[in-house]
Amino acid sequence: MSTNQSRRDFFKTSATAAGGLVLGFGWFSSEAFEPGVLTKAAADTIDFNAYLAIAPSGIITIYSPNPEIGQGIKTAFPIIVAEELDADWSKVKVEQSPLDTKKFERQLTGGSGAIRHSWERLRKAGATARAMLMEAAAKKWSVPVSECSTSKGFVVHSSGKKLSYGELATDAAQITPPTTVKLKDKSNFTLIGTSVKGVDSKAILTGKNLFGIDYKREGMLNAMIQRPPAFGLKLKSFDATEAKKMPGITDVVSFGNKVAIVGKTTWEVMQARKAVKIEWEKEKDLESSADHDRIFKEMLNSTTATVHRKDGDVEAAFKNAYKVIEAEYQCPFLPHSPMEPMNFFAHFKGDSIEMAGPSQTPQNAQNQIAKMFNMAPEKVSIELTRMGGGFGRRLNTDYAVEAAELSSIIKAPVKVTWSREDDTKGGIYRPAVRYRFKASIDKAGNITGYMLHGAGMNAGNATRPDNFPVGAIENTLIQSNDHKSPITTGPWRAPITNFLAYAEQAFLDEVAMAGGKDPIQLRMELLEKAQKSPIGKLTYEPERFREVIKLAAEKAGWGKKKKGVYQGFSVYFSHASYVAQIAEMANVKGKPVLKKVYAAVDCGIVINESSAQNQVYGAIVDGLGHAMYGNLTFKDGAPQQDNFNKYRLIRYNEVPDIEVHFVKNGIDPTGLGEPALPPTGGAIANAIFKTTGKRLYNQPFAEQGATLG
Amino acid sequence: MALFNLKINGKTYKADVDANTPLLWVLRDHLDLVGTKYGCGMAMCGACTVHVNGEATRSCVVPVSNVSNATITTVEGLSETGTHPVQEAWDEVDVPQCGYCQAGQMMTASALLAKNANPSDKEIEEAMVGNICRCGTYHRIHDAVKLAAAKMKK
Ligand code: FES
Ligand code: FES
Secondary structure, eight states, X not given: OOOOHHHHTOEXXXXXXXXXXXXXXXXXXXXXXXXXXXXXXXXXXXXXXXXXXXXXXXXXXXXXXXOOSSSSHHHHHHHHHHHHHTOOGGGEXXXXXXXXXXXOSOOOOOTTOHHHHHHHHHHHHHHHHHHHHHHHHHHHHTOOGGGEEEETTEEEETTSOEEEHHHHHXXXXXXXXXXXXXXXXXXXXXXXXXXXXXXXXXXXXXXXXOBGXXXXXXXXXXXXXXXXXXXXXXXXXXXXXXXXXXXXXXXXXXXXXXXXXXXXXXXXXXXXXXXXXXXXXXXXXXXXXXXXXXXXXXXXXXXXXXXXXXXXXXXXXXXXXXXXXXEEEEEOBBOOOOSXXXXXXXXXXXXXXXXXXXXXXXXXXXXXXXXXXXXXXXXXXXXXXXXXXXXXXXGSOHHHXXXXXXXXXXXXXXXXXXXXXXXXXXXXXBOOEEEEEEEEEOTTSOEEEEEEEXXXXXXXXOSOTTOTTTTSOSEEEEEEEEEOOSSOBOOOSSTTHHXXXXXXXXXXXXXXXXXXXXXXXXXXXXXXXXXHSOOSOOOSOHHHHHHHHHHHHHHHTTTSOOTTOEEXXXXXXXXXXXXXXXXXXXXETTEEXXXXXXXXXXXXXXXXXXXXXXXXXXXXXXXXXXXXXXXXXXXXXXXXXXSTTTSOOOOGGGOOEEEEEEOXXXXXXXXXXSTTSHHHHHHHHHHHHHHHSOOOOBSXXXXXXXXXX | OEEEEEEETTEEEEEEEOTTSBHHHIIIIISOOTTSOOSXXXXXXXXXXXXXXXXXXXXXXXXXXXXXXXXXXXXXXXXXXXXXXXXXXXXXXXXXXXXXTHHHHHHHHHHXXXXXXXXXXXXXXXXXXXXXXXTOXXXXXXXXXXXXXXXHHO
């Protein structure tokens, strides 16, 4: 989805339903701006562009296109617009836009890419409206625009007189929007970089119906769906005679290997579900965790790996090595476990369909549903609800498509809700992966050769072939194998790197030890090399890498003896951001106990300090919790954990102190929803090694004796 | 089916439901009080926490027939406009990420503070350990409980 630059600055004009003038940016497509789509705005509100409208009362409405999942985007986007507009934040109200592929591009949440992608255009949206307001004021006062400036929602003349944005809105909307506009000097930001509370906070804290699972419509039915209980099974037959007689039940239907139980209320549906008798039959292999162990071995010993990157001659390096270090690291399948289970509302109306629910990729859902019904995508409307977490799960659209299909079968508006058990057993997991590493060092402890072989279960390419330390070593080989398993997988917060980072960073520690180097020293030397004489393509900036390492080391007092404190280090580059972490542990009666995690983060300019801190804390807690406990195992294709009694999530009493520092470098913002997660596992594993002398090669750690808090 | 008169947030609500229906689903499906959330349905996550006669209670495992005479408070009843000290503290500390667990977190915290105006860290931990936050906002929850306690003393 690239944006055509010439279109991006192209403006369009059309009349509003309310009679005023609407100026729509045609930045995101050549289509005309459609007035009236954002019907929730006050009738007298005057739209300036796809992102903002100003009412004569002075209230500024900023439309936030991207789905909010807890990453703070619904607050961050408007902050950027308001900054360039020079708005008074207390007069800003934020509205979630529905899916609108004509007006917005990349209306999705994933890959920590929203801010990175929209930074420029959001700034322009604010700055253009500001320029129009200034011009309107200058006209009114008959003064040159150059004598005008803005401050907190007012245009101010050098003489001291001023007019509010609300007073100017109607006139300003008549002005031809400038084709080029000057953006603020970053040093003059007054809102960006401060702490702004989440715009939905009040609604969240008073229990308003914000989430998909809360969605309700007149005449709406509730449904639950029984999907195959094991991967590899398919529906043979079902008997719903009893279930259909139960109170509140309106329908039991099957489609696509599933049986849907439909009724008036969730609880009634849950009860009737137990009464449906279903027979399943084997369709594919029913894999158990023990099978996976064998399959991993076969893949790592195979000679048919796909090579992703090759620099120099790694075999020669190994042959001539002073020492060769080898290790294997493994992680299990993981469900995403968002607190709000999957759900979606659908109302099929024959030639169109209305959808509402939590989706990270509403446009994908729209396209798939349109395709299923042979409709034009415009016929599929999607209202975006707030999401109770997602962690990648809601990038898959299965649960929306399924709701659409069910509505079309029962010809009624229906909300499908997944139970926690459905959610945990429903697939699209973080793939299980095993890595084999091999490195050679010379007498001085310098790495001369480096090989990474990834073996994944439906992981695609389980490696990230250009990631550090690649680029700093003459001889490298990065390759992978993949096993096509019936167990479904998908992106999980920081896909692949959520585990690969741990494996790489732990292995680098092993190499540092073998070569008698301090772990940070080894990385700094490699980065210096990558900077001075990079080998092949370099996708990271060594200098920014080194800055976060230095900052973390300084804050944590790396290498300065602290009594009874054992430190582990890790650093990672992902989603265009750099994060270094140092974990501190104590040895309590032979057990490693985590006390503190320091994080140094370079994500460029921080938009919202409070939200950014929250994200980094959360990512560390997430990385820690899953490294410690996360484990989904299989027997004959069936997941063995289905709810929080068997699948353990990290709790209140288990989080260590966390200290977060951001690098202040004024660089345009990069990703933040994910990048702080990957380094955590490595920092902890390396600290565990320092504490106990034991290297942990597999996750979860808790099953190997590590404890928290 | 049986008719229940439920005392919730100072009002009386009527619900004609099966006596075994958990309070959670009566609130959400019948009474339109959706602030109380479903997370696990087995008292493992705390998302559904409400007050029953002042006690923090997992509404997903309480049949409605057990609470027909009880005084029930849900997040909507803490205060409609967010003026309860716990809501204020949660706002000031800017606790939520996705926000889904926070009603349950606040209900657990407010029940604790109503009984113990000055809880120690250990006591806060004992109360809050039953509430999962998948987004990992635990540090801020801790700060917010402390702040709410301070507010309530005033
Ligand atoms: S839904 Fe009641 S404790 Fe989880
Ligand atoms: S804020 Fe998302 S689960 Fe707690």
